[in-house]
Amino acid sequence: MSGKEPETLLGHLPFLKEIPVHTLHSILTAIILSGISIYIFIKLKRLDDYTTPDEKPSIRGFFEFITQFFSDILTGIVGEEGKKFVPFVTSIFVFILFSNLLGLIPGFYPPTMNINTNAGIAGFVFLSYNYFGFRAHGISYLKQFLGPIPLLAFLFLPVEMISHIFRPVSLSIRLFGNIFGDHTALETFTSLVPILVPSIFMLLGLIVSIVQAFVFALLSGIYISLAISHEH
Amino acid sequence: MRKVIEKVMVVSFLLFVPAICFAAEEGTQGVENASIKTALAIASGLAIAIAAFGGAFGQSRAITAAMEGISRNPEAQPRMFVLLILGLAFIESLVIYAFVISLMLQGKI
Numbered sequence: 265m266s267g268k269e270p271e272t273l274l275g276h277l278p279f280l281k282e283i284p285v286h287t288l289h290s291i292l293t294a295i296i297l298s299g300i301s302i303y304i305f306i307k308l309k310r311l312d313d314y315t316t317p318d319e320k321p322s323i324r325g326f327f328e329f330i331t332q333f334f335s336d337i338l339t340g341i342v343g344e345e346g347k348k349f350v351p352f353v354t355s356i357f358v359f360i361l362f363s364n365l366l367g368l369i370p371g372f373y374p375p376t377m378n379i380n381t382n383a384g385i386a387g388f389v390f391l392s393y394n395y396f397g398f399r400a401h402g403i404s405y406l407k408q409f410l411g412p413i414p415l416l417a418f419l420f421l422p423v424e425m426i427s428h429i430f431r432p433v434s435l436s437i438r439l440f441g442n443i444f445g446d447h448t449a450l451e452t453f454t455s456l457v458p459i460l461v462p463s464i465f466m467l468l469g470l471i472v473s474i475v476q477a478f479v480f481a482l483l484s485g486i487y488i489s490l491a492i493s494h495e496h
Numbered sequence: 497m498r499k500v501i502e503k504v505m506v507v508s509f510l511l512f513v514p515a516i517c518f519a520a521e522e523g524t525q526g527v528e529n530a531s532i533k534t535a536l537a538i539a540s541g542l543a544i545a546i547a548a549f550g551g552a553f554g555q556s557r558a559i560t561a562a563m564e565g566i567s568r569n570p571e572a573q574p575r576m577f578v579l580l581i582l583g584l585a586f587i588e589s590l591v592i593y594a595f596v597i598s599l600m601l602q603g604k605i
Binding site: 337340434437438440441442444445475476478479482483486 | 575578581582585588589592593595596599
């Protein structure tokens with residue numbers, strides 16, 4: 265929306281100046297997540313028994329909790345075959361969550377505050393659920409676009425097409441608007457009262473980050489379940 | 497005779513009023529942007545205000561219904577929670593669209 269590039273800590277490094285800010289921070293998020301996954305992988309490799317959980321709260325326990333949570337939800341939405349999509353949905357959730365949380369650290373910029381990052385993820389979701397639909401039904405997946413009654417197919421086709429095309433748009437704009445609005449509120453109140461008051465908005469930002477990442481992942485799961493359902 | 501006059505009046509009204517509007521639009525473009533900027537400022541403020549009112553109203557109704565449902569049947573809470581968050585997100589996304597539109601208007605001032 266704004267033409268000016270925002271100031272960040274990483275933007276001051278000389279060789280990183282040329283890269284757009286949201287790309288830089290997406291790469292940073294990806295590096296952080298890769299580091300965490302390598303750490304957990306090495307830790308799991310040293311263990312004899314994978315199934316015993318850690319005694320104290322740990323990073324591994326946190327990620328296991330997220331995976332279990334989405335496994336339960338996807339089983340509720342899709343059914344027993346929903347377990348196949350747990351890695352897909354959970355990785356989207358984790359990436360968006362960490363991108364959002366990166367913005368709460370002063371001096372960093374959340375990659376999801378730029379609509380290009382969100383549109384990239386949403387376009388990926390769009391292509392994926394169509395692929396899953398084709399994989400589940402073959403060419404008869406296209407029948408879903410024609411509605412239940414063959415005579416009224418000419419009415420259903422444009423409506424379904426528009427609603428399908430609007431899905432990635434609404435996904436990306438929702439995430440962008442929430443994160444952008446939250447940061448604008450935080451910025452405004454920081455400039456008004458620099459002490460103590462911004463912490464309330466940071467708490468609000470934490471809630472918004474978690475809820476929006478959850479909504480994005482949940483909607484991806486629901487789109488997949490609609491694409492592969494056998495009801496039509 | 498009177499009906500014919502009425503019809504002619506209505507048709508001419510419908511034909512000429514848009515022409516007047518277009519003429520007015522062309523006139524202001526060249527003169528100055530101050531009034532357009534005022535209108536943009538008022539519109540961007542009103543857009544988010546009305547959207548926030550509607551969104552808050554809708555969300556309050558959704559939360560009321562969910563609370564009532566949970567207090568009647570506490571065991572259904574996990575299933576209701578997911579649907580509640582989903583519904584709230586859908587309601588809120590409309591407010592967010594209005595917010596984005598308001599930002600776009602603000603960018604034009």
